[in-house]
Amino acid sequence: MLxxxxxxxxxxxxxxxxxxxNSVRHFLLIxxxxxxxxxxxxxxxxxxxxxxxxxxxxxxxxAAVSACSYYAEWAGLGVEYKTTDxxxxxxxxxxxxxxxxxxxxxxxDLALLSxxxxxxxxxxxxxxVLYVICGLIGALTxxxxxxxxxxxxxxxLIIVFMLLLQRLNNAEGYGGDALKGLTxxxxxxWIVYPIVWIVGSEGTGALGLSQEVxxxxxxxxxxxxxxxxxxxxxxxxxxxxxxxxxxxxxxxx
Numbered sequence: 001m002l003x004x005x006x007x008x009x010x011x012x013x014x015x016x017x018x019x020x021x022n023s024v025r026h027f028l029l030i031x032x033x034x035x036x037x038x039x040x041x042x043x044x045x046x047x048x049x050x051x052x053x054x055x056x057x058x059x060x061x062x063a064a065v066s067a068c069s070y071y072a073e074w075a076g077l078g079v080e081y082k083t084t085d086x087x088x089x090x091x092x093x094x095x096x097x098x099x100x101x102x103x104x105x106x107x108x109d110l111a112l113l114s115x116x117x118x119x120x121x122x123x124x125x126x127x128x129v130l131y132v133i134c135g136l137i138g139a140l141t142x143x144x145x146x147x148x149x150x151x152x153x154x155x156x157l158i159i160v161f162m163l164l165l166q167r168l169n170n171a172e173g174y175g176g177d178a179l180k181g182l183t184x185x186x187x188x189x190w191i192v193y194p195i196v197w198i199v200g201s202e203g204t205g206a207l208g209l210s211q212e213v214x215x216x217x218x219x220x221x222x223x224x225x226x227x228x229x230x231x232x233x234x235x236x237x238x239x240x241x242x243x244x245x246x247x248x249x250x251x252x253x
Contacts, residue, residue, distance in 0.1 A: 014088075016076035023210040028074035031217040035067035038225040045232055055235050058109050059228040062102045066224055069098035070217075082201075085142050089201040090209055095216070096136040099193075102224060103128040107160070109231055110182060114167040115174040124163050131156040135194075139202040150203065154194050161187050178234035182227060189223040192216075 017025060042063055046056030072078045078094020104125040111121045131153045138149030168175075168183045192215065197203055200212040207215075 014081045016079050016081070016090075017074065018076070020076075021210050024213045025074060027210070027213045027217045028070055031220060032067055032070035032074055034221045034225055035063045035070055038228060039063035039067055042228055042232065045236070049236070053235060055109055055112060055231060058105045059232060062105045062109075062224050063228060065101045065105075066098050066220060069094050080140075082140070085205075087205055089205060091139050091201060092213075093136060093139065096132055096139070099135075100129055100132040103132060106186060106223070106227060107164075109227075110164065110179070110186065111167070113175045113179050113182065113231070114170055115172070116167050116170075120163060120167065124160060127156045127159045127163070131160065135197060135202070139197075146202070147198075150194065150198060157190065157194060161190075178231070182231055185227060185230065186223065189219050192219045 020028075039060055042056065042060040046052045046060060049056070069078065072094050073092050078092060078097070080091045080093055082089040082091050107124040107128055108121065111124060116124075134149045134153030134156065138146040138153065141149060164183050164187060168180060196207065196212055196215055196219075199207040201207075201209060
């Protein structure tokens, strides 16, 4: 008992944000500022219209929730120093709280744009929530069990992608080129998340913490702020300029 107490006392105490590498703090701050500014712009774009839209409101909440998450992580909240794995890891569990809210909101925006029915929306949101939950449980678990959670989450994410592609090719042609661009933007950026999970702190730990945070911050800004500006630019466009996919080849006939 005395030896264990002495060993515990000899181990350095890790606290956040003091023990963050400088680059990690900078990336988290960049993420917060980008989301915060985006939330302000999206909010203004909504209230400056004669009639606000659900897409403007959802896009504001996407940026606002992410801004809160990044600020919490920058301040040292929502982060755990995991010592139960093969090597000590830094786990940002606050990002999963972010994703479990913002992921379904992004999918709801896409569903509204493609005028999806209620079962499709529920399926999209439900599978996204399950994907995030699997990722979180896996991040807090040790190998080999955590990799099973990663595989399960990947299956749910693939189902989300399949549903998005089905709505992209909807027979009614809703959404037009905007839906096509936003769907592929979302899919391509979201592919990054499970890859970074498996090579980052949650998985094998092959990727450095600074690189992991940097990649995810850039991906988040593209998936949320870039997505929001692209979406709202098309929502605010005159209706005469919005042409369904199956009518785009007939508009000049």
